[in-house]
Amino acid sequence: MVHRPITAREVVMRALLITPGTASGLSLGDTLDPVPAANEVLVDVEHVSLNYGEIGFARAPEAERGAVHGWDAAGVVARAAADGSGPAVGSRVVTFGGGGAWAQLRAVPVGELAVVPDDVSLAVASAVPVAGVTALRALRRSGPLLGRRVLVTGASGGVGRFAVQLAARGGAHVVAVSGRGAGLAELGAHEVVSSLDDVGPLDVVIDNVGGPQLVRAWELLEPGGVVQSIGWTSGEPAVFQPYSTVGPAKSLTAFQMGSDLSADLEYLTSLIAAGALTVDIGWRGSWLRYDEAAEALLGREVTGKAVLDVE
Template sequence: MSVRALVVDPAAAAAVRLAEVPDPAPEPGQVLVEVSHASLNYGDLNDARSGRVPEGAVLGSDAAGVVVQAAGDGTGPAVGTRVVALTAGAFAECVAVDVGALAKVPKGLRLAQAVALPVAGLAALRSLRAAGLGPDKRVLVTGASGGVGRFAVQLAARAGAHVIASVGSTARGEGLAEAGADEVLIGLKGLERPVDVVIDNVGGPQLVLAWGLLAPGGSVQSVGWTSGQPAVFPPYATVGPAKSLTSFVIEGDVSADLAVLTELAAEGALGVEIGWKGSWDRFEEAAEALRGRRIYGKAVLEVASGQTRPR
């Protein structure tokens, strides 16, 4: 058997096309998930063009759907369980997922909402944790209108921090004050007091400016680089009182943190903003909107399964 999937193709529009790929063969510690929704991240677009995901391989990291085959070793959720997962090759009708890479989706939370959480929600949660988030901290979130940014604003505010959201335009700042931002700035204009934590999604010159605003002992977490520009630090910018610039990546078992995020979302304590939703046949449209920064929050792809598997 085979399943349909979005695979990398440098010759195709957006470097991605729909294709048939072999049916996934789960290992003992994996479940088989029939995917109903996938979430598109900025990093997916870069993966398709950079060669990090090779030609012909299935793209994607965020998937949500229903377990149609339980793990052979007896771990993980049962058949019929709604789940959300962080897994390579997520953009397929059916995927094999490690039990440590998924969480059950609580009642009251739609799969279309849950699928927005893995990459963006985990990046926000774990980068804030790594930076030493606390109620006495001043937290700057750059690129705050995107998926990671909006979750970071909410989670930092929930922890009692003073949250400063940086966006590219007035329009992109809409809703961030309601999400918990104490200040919403265009770029870093008007920010003069030092900050303790920077969750940086932009990179480039703005990263350099944010570094200059970091208080002694503070931390910049480099989560994304949507600017596509180099960050050029002036001489001696990195010499002085101790502070850190840390590269960030999601690693290891994510099930517990993903469960926390889904519970918060189900309770309404973590808002999930979906700025674009449509069939995965419209991938090029979604990609163009995301690259053009016309999406606030997340882009969600609806996966039209060509087959029904036994449950």
Template sequence: MPVRALVVDPSAPAAVRLAEVPEPVPGPGQVLVDVSHASLNYGDLNDARSGRVPVGAVLGSDAAGVVVRAAADGTGPAVGTEVVALTTGAFAERVAIDVDALAEVPEGLDLARAAALPVAGVAALRSLRAAGLAPGKRVLVTGASGGVGRYAVQLAARAGAHVIASVGSAARGQGLAELGADEVLTGLDGLRAPVDVVVDSVGGPQLVEAWNLLAPGGSVQSVGWTSGEPAVFPPYATVGPAKSLSSFVIEGAAGADLAVLTGMAAEGALTVEIGWQGTWDRFDEAAEALRGRRVPGKAVLAVTSGASR
């Protein structure tokens, strides 16, 4: 029996359309999940146009819903368990998901907010971990008004860092001080003192500026490139005291980190901000808002009629 899904179609306005696909057949270590909510990321929009996800394939990585078939090998959650996952092909009514790619959704966290955690939350958590986050360090988060940025600000602040949030306009900076930012800047104007950690989702000239501000021994984690502009380093910019620029991608199963993030969100220790929410047949509208940087936090799509929990 086919299920509906958002698939890649270069002829569609946002290169994505609703279509029917075969119902997934789970492997021994997979559960079958009825998806109620999915979260849209910049990477999904790029995947739809770049060819990384083939034409006709199901798009998406972030999903939350209810287990309707337990794993045949006896691992993972039972039928009826609410879960959130980071998995390929997430934008479908029903998805087969590896048990180590998901986490149970705790009481106190609704499925819409849970769906907003996987890619952005795991990217923030792991990039800060890779950069050597520690109390007292100066942490610069660029593109801080977006999904990754807002989580990175909160996680760095909770770790005892001095957090500098960089945004594209003053309006985009609203609410970041309340999330833990010690400084909120438009671009990097006024920032002179060196920083120890940079979580960069902007790329382009701002990445070069951030590199120049990095203290010896510091680390830039390149998690995105929303500017779409090239980064041109002047001669000798990379010659000097040791510091690093690291490319970042989420690798390996995300279940354990999702458990940490959902636990924090359920306890109120991590704020999940949804800046756009609607049904998945409004995908084009959500994509346009995200590309136009009109979404503070995350854009969440309701996938099924049971999505009002």
């Protein structure tokens, strides 16, 4: 479906719109203001963070021209939910949704947001939803962490840096894999490596890379272990040798974050406020520089998260 033209009488906002054929798959333009449902608040967006997967989606041929994409945004409540639920006008919030983040205004269900502690900046909070909750839920679904060996691939990225910290906080022995390993030991990694050549047996794998590295991680997995397959930034196929998936029970699990992020967002931002969780913003600038930010992210030049300031 192609979005219809805007008429002169309609209220419009600025937004990053999906625009096939451009370098980033985006352009800055006008679109209709969102109309909140009864259980949604209207948020004045101040910051958005970009994720590798959503930039890739914006560039896909099937992406809907003129749509407002984006999952992560933080800002201030401009209109409270009509049903009386959720935070009051003026509350500082971090939000998640299946789209609509890359705009001046966002309508978001109260179950997909959390009030941001006063000690946490909205720019930092905007980097939390997808990357932070993905790391948190992937580790939770992997079982107890205390004393177990947890491998995090793509550890310098957004999900990876959260996963390293949360796994270490859970008592795991953390092995971080990254070609750009600066700062990972300070975040809690016990081993920082650029390949799996000399890595010992593993109990849990948080995989953001896919391809041959996923195959090797599977080979290192102990009986009863689990691989959480989150991303595929390598873009390469994972080719398993015959019978390599036959033997003592272990699992390769397709991961999907899910919804209802409110409680997890509140938990993660409380850790940040307490100084127990670090958010690394490796790129930050005006949303007018969206092409530059997307190029840096897709080129894997960003350590941690990329954040755009909405003007």
